[in-house]
Amino acid sequence: MAIHESGENYLEQILILSGQKSKVRAVDICAALGFSRPTVSVMLRELRANGFVTTAPNGGLALTESGLAVAQRMYERHCLLAEALMALGVTHDTALEDACKIEHDLSDETVSCLKAYLARMKADETR
Numbered sequence: 032m033a034i035h036e037s038g039e040n041y042l043e044q045i046l047i048l049s050g051q052k053s054k055v056r057a058v059d060i061c062a063a064l065g066f067s068r069p070t071v072s073v074m075l076r077e078l079r080a081n082g083f084v085t086t087a088p089n090g091g092l093a094l095t096e097s098g099l100a101v102a103q104r105m106y107e108r109h110c111l112l113a114e115a116l117m118a119l120g121v122t123h124d125t126a127l128e129d130a131c132k133i134e135h136d137l138s139d140e141t142v143s144c145l146k147a148y149l150a151r152m153k154a155d156e157t158r
Contacts (some may be wrong), residue, residue: 036135039105041074046102054091108134
């Protein structure tokens with residue numbers, strides 16, 4: 032099942048929030064993403080219907096296996112891009128903001144090459 036950029040953002044945000052809170056609620060997503068409750072409700076309904084999100088035992092939101100896979104993929108890309116941009120001299124806040132915009136459109140090949148490049152850079156720094 033294909034997922035759009037907005038859905039990827041929601042899944043990534045649920046992943047991030049689940050690392051910070053014991054119970055992720057729709058209102059937490061509203062605050063984090065700056066969207067209204069009705070907007071978030073519509074997206075969560077769609078994510079549930081497509082098997083990406085479910086209700087956790089504590090009543091909060093939980094990622095399904097497929098939702099977690101998408102969220103982790105996007106979060107890894109986000110961190111990788113932010114790190115690369117900061118290595119170029121981009122400020123922390125701008126790098127995080129730009130990474131969020133770019134992370135959805137990169138090919139797997141580009142991500143792999145970027146990851147290898149950053150690893151080589153780190154290795155060179157430790158020598």
